[in-house]
Amino acid sequence: MRVTPRVWIGFAIWIGYTALVVGIQSLSGISYTAWGDSAANLFFGAGVSLIIATVALALTTSALGWWRPAMRERQRSRHRWPIIAPVFFALLALVNLLLTDWGSYDLPFLGASLVLLLVGFTEELTARGLLLTALRSRLHEGWVWFLTSLCFGLFHLVNILLGQDAFVTVEQVIFAFLVGTAFYILRRVTGSLVYAMILHAVWDFSVFAVAYGHPSELANIVTAVVPLAGVIALIAVPFVIRGADERLPRPVPSAGASATS
Template identity: 45%
Template sequence: MTGPAAAASVRVAPRVWRGVLALLLYLAVFYGVWIFNGIDYPRIGDSADTLWKWYVAPLAAGTVVLVIVVSIYGWWRPALFEKRRRVPPWVWILPGALAVIAILNLIIGDSSRVTPTMWMLLVTGSLLVGFNEEMATRGQLIVALRSRFGELGVWFFSCLLFGLLHLPNTLFGTGLLGLFQVVLTFCAGSVFYLLRRVSGTLIAAMLLHALWDFSTFAANSGLPGAWDLPIGLAGVIVAILIVRREGRVDRAA
């Protein structure tokens, strides 16, 4: 839903700057907690203490910000539920592949170091990161972007900002490897975008995002690192093909 009809269904009219502002407020709080707690990115999953300080606490603070801002905007429904026509069912293959890899990683990867408390914190933090990052970039931001751009621009800018969201990690311990993380998350964002479109709800993307992060923190068999980029690149190609085809159909209509 775009244009006047979309604006009439929400409390505050969607504008790109409002979506970007919500994202920046979230990032300011999240990274503020990281800095306050002395983040060392490569050690986030080392113990229950590091998971609490560097995973759960900043995400919980960020959740509060997003809930407040999206509630003020009144964007919950368009952020959570897709109004555009759904994409072809075969698109389920890409998010399905990510889900299978995440589950296989949990089954065959080594998680012996994870204590019961760490499991609890991993579940909590992963659910929060799924909600936060999806709501910030493929939820409320998509609502904002659709007030100004066609769907190709909506896909591109939502994925771009999702990738750039991870850029500060280069300052917190990833170094130049963080630049690759930006590319990787841009590509993965395309799969989450397609999942929103094919399922009709952002909730599906939130759950897959949570599963993926949970799997990569809890165990590592090497599968996520080997397959996330190829699947993500496939997501980019499929997203471009689908939204360009939709644009041609819309123009013809």
Template identity: 40%
Template sequence: MRVQPKPWIGLSIAIGYLLIILVTTLLILDDPGRFPSVRWALLHQVLPVGIGIVFLVIATSWLGWWRPALFERERKRLPWWLWILPLFFAGGAIFNFVNADRSAIPIEAMLAIAAGTVCIAFAEELAFRGGLLVGLRARFNEWIVWLVSSLVFASAHLLNVAFGDSLPQVLGQVAFAFGMGSVFYVTRRLTGTLFGAMLLHFLWDYAGFFQPSS
């Protein structure tokens, strides 16, 4: 590693990513079009998150943190029964997607939203359970790493207030995001790689876009 991990560096990566999303979204999200559409996916997902990904890739490369960000080092194994969590949510996401009414959604819109969701899953996992986790592990035990990384991930959803959601709605999102962040953390630990958490993140978010509440 070019730079020794420290908690403040990991937190700076996460905050930097969030600031990029906030600023770029407020600047370009004048008329994203209606969901679901290619225009909505490009302006709401691909463009702002893509800029954030550029920042994350540059930061992770400069720090030399790719290996610890993407792969687990030898750590105490989690109990096998915790596989229930990622398998349950993966199964639920697939079930919801298969049973969603997508008859009125053009295939090109579904593909564009899929591309945008890939960007979100990659970026958020690299920021919150990649760089942030690496920084926290330099000083804290795994209980603190789980708690802080999940809290920061959950708190990031407070930005939705700036995007038009009501405060009670956002507080509900924050509480749910803490739970999902915990599941993504467990998934990383169980699979031994951040790619496992990215895949589950993608499945959950993508299926969620086609639920009636969307």
């Protein structure tokens, strides 16, 4: 690694990512609640910020030299069964996609909505990639899970600034913490962030897709089941934390440096 991980660097990246995305989305002048009105609203309201953030995060990760610790676990969880939590969310995403009114999608809107898949890369790399790597330089794995999931949830508070109702936003923050816990479990069990990126992208896309056009009333059932899936994740997460040895070793000064200090 070119730069030694520090906790403050992780939080600086999280704050910087949040400011970048919200700043670009605010400059578009398009309300969060109006993204689904047209392909142009969706692309300029959300897509442009995700494209720019993807490039910025890739450059940042390369400059720090953190790709390996950000993307891979040194040691996978000894317990595999907790993967049922992210699998549960994957099944809910599949149900969303099956209930989606695909007839309402035209080609431009479909193309704009596919850009939303980048959120899996950007938000996972920020929270459960770079922030996680930074936190592991000092903290126990239990705090790493909690703080990465909390920051992931709190990121969604900015939707208030983009025009979303405050109560709905707080609800979204809580759901994001629960879903983020499932993404953390998926990283620990598989040993790779890639699977969490994929599930995150599909989950967000499915939630947006099922609400577009003429939403099926059955979609409300999926929304009602999300807390249950989140509870399963909370029950399972201690088992992937237990025995984790992911704290990054602190740099050891060379013999020459010790002799002169």
